[in-house]
């Protein structure tokens with residue numbers, strides 16, 4: 549999947565993945581991480597997610613990475629901030645109120661960028677990537693995160709032949725195969741969500757599950 553696909557979606561305002569409400573699973577399961585106040589949280593492929601504002605309200609400095617400058621600028625505008633902007637070459641930076649969005653490619657992030665991170669919140673990030681990119685995503689992520697980082701991962705699973713992604717289906721088997729070498733994996737919940745999603749029923753899905761995992765890096 550090319551970066552232009554996402555940049556064009558932001559330009560054309562095709563952002564059906566964006567949720568105006570705070571993610572219900574985030575609010576329900578975040579306490580499972582038992583993070584200290586002030587622990588920094590990384591949000592990969594963050595879009596303009598309102599969950600970043602929620603995480604900040606829980607006392608966490610937030611660091612996001614996002615390809616699209618349109619998304620980063622919209623996040624700060626819609627949350628009432630005027631960010632400080634720094635042109636950083638590969639990764640530009642927007643920052644206000646201890647929320648920083650690095651604008652550029654996730655794969656250009658380095659260990660130094662994530663040195664202070666204690667936790668990761670992954671919603672609609674891993675499932676935004678096609679299966680062939682996921683191994684690279686997980687390898688890069690675990691390589692640049694500090695040891696013992698916790699990851700709250702929300703996935704989406706359905707019979708892949710029934711619909712073209714994104715979001716792409718991500719099964720429990722694949723989460724295990726990709727992460728088991730690097731992390732302890734705990735499944736916190738698995739929920740059938742097809743009845744609440746007529747949009748996906750119309751697209752032909754016969755099964756749709758969301759799963760919430762807590763991963764702890766070794």
Ligand SMILES: C[S@@+](CC[C@H](N)C(=O)[O-])C[C@H]1O[C@@H](n2cnc3c(N)ncnc32)[C@H](O)[C@@H]1O
Pocket residue numbers: 551554555565566567592593594595596597613614615616619652653654655671672673676714
């Ligand atoms: C499905 S959206 C999810 C956004 C956000 N996580 C949310 O919950 O609303 C995926 C986002 O990842 C961004 N993205 C895709 N590939 C990326 C990459 N390689 N580096 C940084 N951002 C990327 C896209 O621009 C898009 O905003």
